[in-house]
Amino acid sequence: MPKPASIRRSVTRVVLLTTATALLINAIALIALDIGAFRNAELADFQVQADMLARASAAAVAFNDVKEANRALRLFEQNPNLQAAAIYRADGRLFASYARKGASKPPPMANASGVDFERDRLRGFHTVHEDDGAVNTVYLHMNSLLYDRALRYLAILAAVMAGVLGIALFLAHRLQQSVTGPILVVADAAKQVVERRDYSVRVAPQPGTETGVLAEAFNYMLAALGDEIRERRHAESALREADSRKDRFLATLAHELRNPLAPIVTCFQLLRRYGGGDAAQERAHEVIDRQVRHMTRLLDDLLDVARITNDKVQLRKQRLTLASVIEAAVxxxxxxxxxxxxxLSVAIPQEPLYIDGDAVRLAQVFANLLNNAAKYTNRGGMIALTAARKDTHAEVTVADQGIGIAAEDLPKIFSIFAQSDPARDRSEGGLGIGLFLVKALTELHGGAASVASAGLGRGSQFTVRLPLADVQGLELVAGTQIAPPESVPRRILIADDNRDAAESLATMLRLQGNDVQVALDGVEAMAIAHNYQPDTALLDIGMPGLTGYEVARRIRQAPWGRTMVLVAVTGWGAMDDRERAREAGFDHHLTKPARIEDIERILREEPMRRVAG
Known part of the structure; x- marks a missing residue:
């Protein structure tokens, strides 16, 4: 019969085995959970990178553009974990590839077997599918930190277990109840972490005690895991911020591209009015005017997309007749x-149909539909716009005899940047955002947009439904038309850091008999305004020295500037930009490139405001 173990030895053995087993199981479970989560995160990152590459190269594969595919691959060189990548055709042949020095070349697609973890690497194939089938297949070979992470955790676990066993042995020898309490606290904390996945759990510090060492080691392990998780969340936040910066970039791009348009438009109008009547010259004028207006529309559409995606579109609703909106669009x-x-045939009911909406935005909706019909209909075609009352809604339909829309393209025709293949082949295909704006602006008015087409080559029909306004008891009073006053020569200050824009506009206004001074920065503008005291000041906003807002505020604070007509001429045209201009003291806000007709209207309609100095 074996000799019974002493109580000390038995208690020591029980305490050591219990503590070691509990902490080992919990630690292994904790590490397994985190390793699993980290593995899933790496796999998710692999899927995201592969999906981005597949979609970025879809067009290149479709158009057999190897150069564009290689450009798409080079974009992924910035990822230090990416070792190799490849793009395959639909038939499995290699289309384009990339590999860092020392990395293995991409395998044939015939060896495709999903995604594999191999110690310190992660590689596999990924195919993007859409409603119309596979787009293309890509291969990625990325570094994996999973193996190193596991080794690090094992080292941490070994260190913690060594400390725990040493402390447990010391406590077992003392045979005191106070020893088991702290151990149970640590075990309970580990259980909470496993069950709740809450890495902020900490064991209360116990300074000066052996169990405090255990608690500190346990907390250190949790802190290390928590730091890893916070870093991952920070990376996700950075991705979201990058997407937000993309939207801001679109808005800024449109603003920056507006600036060179202003002097072009002004010079064109100057040549058209004072440049003679040669037929070839007149033809050149028409071409410049048409192309500049086309570019301006594209920039306006880019700005609208940025505003809509950031929920910054503000509608100036008022009671309107549908006929007036359609007339403006036509x-x-x-x-x-x-x-x-x-x-073009236009059929509108004789009865007035009233709607509550933004006149500019609704005219933009119907103008986009008419422009689309004109672009995608062969020369000499028929375009029909019809409007009718449908119960409590007004229904406007634009039909054409154009290239039509394939059935598979109909569900995505209103998506941003969406274009059917025949539309992309036309020289005036556009950016693919006009119909996106039609749908978005219509829905902002509580309406709906739809499309129908019998197929390619059989025309299209777009329908917009808008809720009718309640006109019960509405009294319409005809206003008396007042002829605008004749234009009177003015003293005008033009301030713009774009010398070409400022000088060309000044030349135009001087030819009309006005006395014009030019400033190229905010400080110079303020000095000229003080000495010259003009009737009207046309101020750019983004000037060096002093911004247009600051110049306007200082002019308004001066006794001689309180009645001066201030006009903001800027590339920023959002509603909040107009509100900032109003708060700074501007009377009018014009978006670059400003039309000379708009400036003439302001000069003609605003009364002379000069105050004697």
């Missing part, structure tokens, strides 16, 4: 329709 698109030799 007037804006008539030149493009006539140039293409199309015939």
């Amino acid at each position: 007037e804006a698109t008539r030149p493009a329709i006539d140039r293409a030799g199309h015939k």
Whole structure:
């Protein structure tokens, strides 16, 4: 019969085995959970990178553009974990590839077997599928930190277990109840971490005690795990910020591209009015005017996309007649329709249909539809715009005899940047954002946009439904038309750090008999305003020295500047930009490139405001 172990030895053995087993199981479970989560995160990152590469190269594969595919691959060189990548055709042949020095070349697609973890690497194939089937297949070979992470955790576990066993042995020898309490606290904390995945759990510090060492080691392990998780969350936040910066970039790009348009437009109008009547010269004028207006529309559309995606569109709603909105849209698109030799028929009910909406935005909706019909209809085609009352809604339909829309493209035709293949092949295909704006602006008015087409080559029909306004008890009073006063020569200050824009506009206004002074920065503008005391000041916003806002505020604070007509001329045209201009003291806000007609209207309608100095 074996000799019974002493109580001390038995207690020591029980304490050591219990503590070691509990902490080992919990630590292993904790590490296993984190390793699993880290493995899933690496796999998710692999899927995201592969999906981004597949979508970025889809067009290149579709158009057999190897150069564009290699450009897409080079974008991923910035990822230090990416060792190799490849793009395959639909038939499995290699289309384009990339590999860092020392990395193995991408395998044939025939060896595709999903995604594999191999110690310190992660590699595999990924195929993107959409409604119309596979887009393309890509291969990625990325570094994996999973193995190093596991070794680090094992080292931490070994260190913690060594400390725990030493402390447990010391406590077991003392045979005191106070020893088991702290150990149970640590075990309970580990259980909470496992069950709740809450890495902020900490064991209360116990200074001066052996169990405090255990608690400190345990807390250190949790802190290390918590830091890893916070770093991952920070990376996710950085990705979201990058997406936000992309939207801001679109808005800034449109603003920056507006600036060179201003002097072009002004010089064109200067040449058209004072440059003679040569037929070839007149033709050149028309081309410049048409192309500048086309570029301006593209920039406006880019700005609208940025505003809509950031929920910054503000509607100036008022009671309108549908006929007036359609009339404005037809007037804006008539030149493009006539140039293409199309015939436009417009059918509007005799009864007035009233809607509550933003006149500019609604005219933009119908103008986009008419422009699309003109662009995608062969020369000499028919375009029909019809409006009718449908119960409590007004329904406007734009039908054409154009290239039509394939059935598979109909569900995504209103998506941003969406274009059917025939539309992309046309020289005036556009950016693919016009219909996105139609749908978004219509829905902001509580309406809906839809499309129908019998197929390619059989035309298209776009329908916009808008809720009718309640006109019960509405009294319409005809206003008396007052002829605008004749234009009077003015003393005008132009301030813009773009010398070409400032000088060309000054030349135009001087030819009309005005006395014009030019400033190229905010400080110079303020000095000229003080000495010259003009009737009207046309101020750019983004000037060096003093911004246009600061110049406007200082002018308004001076006794001689309180009645001066201040006009902001800027590339920033959002609603909040207009509100900032109003708060700074501006009377008017014009978006670059400003039309000379708008400036003339302001000079003609505003009364002379000079105050004797």
